[in-house]
Amino acid sequence: MxxxxxxxxxxxxxxxxxxxxxxxxxxxxxxxxxxxxxxxxxxxxxxxxxxxxxxxxxxxxxxxxxxxxxxxxxxxxxxxxxxxxxxxxxxxxxxxxxxxxxxxxxxxxxxxxxxxxxxxxxxxxxxxxxxxxxxxxxxxxxxxxxxxxxxxxxxxxxxxxxxxxxxKVVAGDSLSTPSVASSAGAETGADVAAKLSAFKLNDSQADAILSCVTATRRDGAAKFSLIWGPPGTGKTKTISVLLLLLLTSQAQTKCRVLTCAPTNTAISQVASRLLALTKQHAATDGGCHGDLLLFGNRESMAIGGDLSEIFLDTRVKRLKKCFSQATGWRHCLVSLVGFLGEPTTLRSQYNEACGQKDGTKLPEASFIRSRFHQIFQNLRNCFRTIMSQVPKAVLLEKNYKNIVSVIKMLEDFSKLLDRKIAGNNVAVEVFMSEWKEMRRFSWGSGQEGTGVTRTLLGDLKLPVTRSDFRIKKFCLRSASFVFCTVSGSAKLNAQKMDLLLIDEAGQLKECESLVPLQLSGLKQAVLIGDERQLPATVKSKVAETALLGRSLFERLSLLGHKKHLLNIQYRMHPSISMFPNLNFYDRNILDGANVTQEGHQRSYLQGAMFGPYSFINIDGREDPGRSKRNMAELAVILEILHALKKACTSSQLGVSVGVICPYAAQVEAIQQQIGDAKSMLPLTLRVNSVDGFQGSEEDIIILSTVRSNGAGFIGFLSNVRRTNVALTRARHCLWILGNAATLRGSGSIWEELVRDAVDRRCFFNWHDGGAGVSSPVPLWGAGLIGDADFGVHPPAAYCGQEVHDFCDALGSLRLAE
Structure with a gap:
């Protein structure tokens, strides 16, 4: 165990x-x-x-x-x-x-x-x-x-x-909401508001950040703050700016912040965004990221680039050499003191080196040059790593300045030494004389260089070890801003934290949130999420009925806890955002200026059917299996993708396309036909379930609803939160494929969606010209499926009745002449 x-x-x-x-x-x-x-x-x-x-x-x-x-x-x-x-x-x-x-x-x-x-x-x-x-x-x-x-x-x-x-707060009968700011809080708020002007935030984003920051600077009872981020409203930007403000004030507040998310992918995105902001706004001392620490699964987080600077395993690997007794910071300082001591010491080192050469006498200049540069480069590399990977607060300001001064003086002396020994005629005594002169030049009549070095030896409280466990413990204890998954926060049970931020809080079971919430010292938490998107996954119907999948964010919202709504969306064309805004967000979301301008509308294919928003009616047939497939919709998807690829190749335009299917069998069938997604270039193609697209966005989304039956039965497709996610992933175009009769008879939100599409003249029958995309091409048996240019293959894995059904599905589609 x-x-x-x-x-x-x-x-x-x-x-x-x-x-x-x-x-x-x-x-x-x-x-x-x-x-x-x-x-x-x-x-x-x-x-x-x-x-x-x-x-x-x-x-x-x-x-x-x-x-x-x-x-x-x-x-x-x-x-x-x-x-x-x-x-x-x-x-x-x-x-x-x-x-x-x-x-x-x-x-x-x-x-x-x-x-x-x-x-x-x-x-x-x-x-x-x-x-x-x-x-x-x-x-x-x-x-x-x-x-x-x-x-x-x-x-x-x-x-x-x-x-x-x-x-204790969430377990009680009443829940605290941040009170009205005191006069001290008002002063803090004015200071924060002035800083926020540099980030081009809208009012709702700025208000949410201001409220959270001022709450962290007020003492008092434990409290929760909720930020409600509907799709495309800049939730990640809001979180990263909030974290940046906390980071820049960390020297004054001494606030330790833990940021969590349900998945490694989600938390790495937040950390990556914060790193980008720190570079953009020069928020770290000389590129020092020691205050930031990310840990988790390297593969899932796709660690690389800037993220490697703050990833725990990478940091441990880099610091291991710097903390080693044989090669680390203490060894470097001791070596420097020994080398730059009295001339007699340097002379004895020279004589010892000559003795190791079987009596062959080394030129003094060569010895001095190589020995000095070796010590200098080792020390400089070691302390540059330490200064970039260890928080300045841990090093202490005085020590930090002394390290910088020692490195600068040694760099200057290295240049001087290279000039002096150009003729290979410098002796040990001459070298020491130059060194003393340099020390006086650098530190004046006060403390000499070796004295500062000895001071660092006594004052630096850094480990001397090669133990991965001890170095990890040091890193976790030292960092003020830690990023990990909610489950992974259990590894911090020995750490005291002050503030907890949970991103995608609506996707967590409430009991999952307890893992970070029970950490020592926490008195404030900020939950960021949207209880109207997908909840946590629950396999058991019994557990689902018992509300195990309900998040703390949702329960607090249900109890009327104040939420800061981010009310401007910057992702979707207004034609796409209209239905979700009306049906899921009570018309409280505004369209940003970037999506309302004419340049946001794109025409990738000819015809009104392929405008920003359309429902394309397909009279297909669903498979009777446990996980559903609809081969008619699959065939239409393939034809649309082929037309998109051809159009984008001609225009040399790169476009990201997402194909969303609620059923795994449909996802698998499409992926099997497409094969390697690279064959679709210049399209960047993703095919996944609704759950797989949560938190993502693409230029074009093709949504395959799959269900097609006379009873109007659509299963979990009727889930409103699942529908919300599926309809809010597209930036420029959302094309919904489905059987209108089945969806109209479902008695669900899809009945309203079909009616809305008809009312808005966004409803199209594929048989009435659906294949009228520019340069229509034949289907299977006539060049599309199996076409080398398209990179797809006949459904070899299908046999018997399945192949017959697929042929029927294709035969039911009448292409435009």
């Missing part, structure tokens, strides 16, 4: 024991918790009732995930585990084992408690293992770590011990 304090180990053991108590029948039983999972209330009477309300729904969600993975086990990836030995650990109970495996380091293991890069680990088993096979097979049934981190936060005794102020 993972290491931790006694309370953590107790919670971990409790959860493992509960999971192991389930039989296979229990895991597959969808009703096992049905009568126990009560609806999570809107208000709570205290901390215990609050924490307890999440326990059963969370267990049910874990069961549902295991059940789903068991059902797909025949098709799941499994790994062979070559076992060298398996030894019981009696001290941990009869079902704990120490396992050693044969293999290479670096492979991940699915066992509970296994550490990456280990060839031996401890496992827990649900029952005694009789004899150890030389080889076992492992498959993942549960993402255990995120669940156990939540479970720890639901332990009442541990919560009482931690006494988290913000958790």
């Amino acid at each position: 993972a290491k931790g304090d006694g309370a953590e180990r107790k919670a971990d053991d409790e959860l493992v024991d509960l999971i192991f108590s389930w039989s296979l029948q229990d895991v597959m039983n969808q009703d096992i918790f049905k009568d126990k999972a009560s609806r999570i209330p809107d208000r709570f009477s205290g901390l215990k009732s609050y924490l307890d309300s999440f326990r059963i729904p969370l267990l049910e969600e874990m069961r549902a995930e295991m059940s789903s993975n068991l059902e797909s086990l025949p098709n799941a990836h499994s790994s062979a585990v070559p076992i060298r030995s398996m030894v019981p650990k009696p001290s941990k109970g009869a079902k704990a084992y120490h396992v050693a495996v044969a293999g290479r380091r670096g492979a991940r293991s699915p066992f509970i408690g296994c550490q990456q890069n280990k060839l031996s680990f401890e496992i827990r088993a649900s029952r005694k293992i009789q004899g150890a096979s030389c080889c076992a097979f492992a498959a993942s049934l549960l993402s255990f770590i995120p669940y156990v981190r939540i479970w720890r936060c639901l332990d009442y005794d541990a919560a009482v011990k931690r006494s988290p102020a913000l958790v």
Whole structure:
């Protein structure tokens, strides 16, 4: 099991024991918790009732995930585990084992408690293992770590011990809203407002930032601030400017800020945006990013460029050499003091070097030059790394200035030395004389260079170690602005933070938010999100009914907590934003000047059907499978993409296109036809589900609704929040493909959407000229599908009836002559 304090180990053991108590029948039983999972209330009477309300729904969600993975086990990836030995650990109970495996380091293991890069680990088993096979097979049934981190936060005794102020607030019957600013707050507000003018913010963005910043500078009770960011309203810009203002005032406020998001991708975007702002507004000392620290999954975050400057693993690697006893900062300073001491010391070093050359006498000038430059370059490189990776507040102002002075003096002396020894005739005594003169020139009659160096040796409080663990601990303790996922914040349980920012807070289960909320010292939190977009994913219908997927942002909104609405959208053409604004945001969102100007409208293809907004009616047929496909819509998508590629190639125009499908089977079918997305260049193409497009935007969005049946049944497509996300991803053009009759008969928001499209004259029948795109091309069997220029292939994976259905779908489409 993972290491931790006694309370953590107790919670971990409790959860493992509960999971192991389930039989296979229990895991597959969808009703096992049905009568126990009560609806999570809107208000709570205290901390215990609050924490307890999440326990059963969370267990049910874990069961549902295991059940789903068991059902797909025949098709799941499994790994062979070559076992060298398996030894019981009696001290941990009869079902704990120490396992050693044969293999290479670096492979991940699915066992509970296994550490990456280990060839031996401890496992827990649900029952005694009789004899150890030389080889076992492992498959993942549960993402255990995120669940156990939540479970720890639901332990009442541990919560009482931690006494988290913000958790107590959300667990109470009343919630605090920031009060009216005092006169001191008003002065602070005026100062902040003056700084905000440099960032070209609209009033709603500036007001939200001003409120949050002034709230952080007022002492008092724990409080929450909510920023409501509908699609395209500049939420990320607002967050990054807020963080920049906090960063620039950090020297005065000493405020430690933790910024979290549900995913590695989301948090890396926030960190990247802040880094760009710090460069643009010169907000860091000489490029020092030591106050900023990002950690998480390197691959998911796509670490590179500027992000590598603040990524924990990269920082540890860079500082390891600087903190090493053999090569680090202390070694560099000691070497400099020794080299620039008395002439007798330098003379003895020279004689020693000559002795190592088998009696061959070195030219003194060569020795001095090489020795000095080696020490100087090592010291300069070491301290430049430290000054860029360690916060100035940790180094202290006096030490920082002394480091800069020493490096500057050594740079000047290096140039002087190169001139003096140009003829290779400088002696040790001459060198030391020049050095003394340089010291007087640099520091006057006061402290000499070696004295400053000795002062640094005594005053710098930096580690001397090569331990990755200790260096990571130092970095986490030193940084004032930390970025990580919500789940990853559990690694900060030993750190004291002052302010918490959670981006995409509407996509988190409330119990997930408890992981960062329970950290020591937190008294203020800013939640940024939109409860009208996609919520957290919940697999279990029982847990969904119990409101496990509801976010803290949504619950606070429901209770009437004040929200700062960002009310100007800068993404969508007004024709695209009209329907979402009316139906999801009560007409409270304005269109920005950039999207209302004529230049924002683009005509990528000929015809009114391919204007900024259209509903394209297709009389297709949905597959009867669990995950739906509609081959007629697929064929139309392929034809539109081919026409776009041809048009953009002719105009040498790069365009980003997103194809959104609510069903995985439709996504897979389209991806299979397209093959390598690079074949679509100059189009930048993405094909994904609605969930996969949350937070994204593209020039053109093609939305395939898939459902086509006589009963008007559209399944989860009727979800209003899912519809909102799908309709708000496009910048210039949104083309919706669907069966109008099915959607009109669904009794959902889609009925209103079809009616609205008709009223606005944005409704088109594909059969009435849908293929009338410029330069229409034939379909499968006549050049489109399988066309080398298009880069797609016939659906070889389909067979029998599926191929017949695909041919029928294509045959039902009448192209314009």
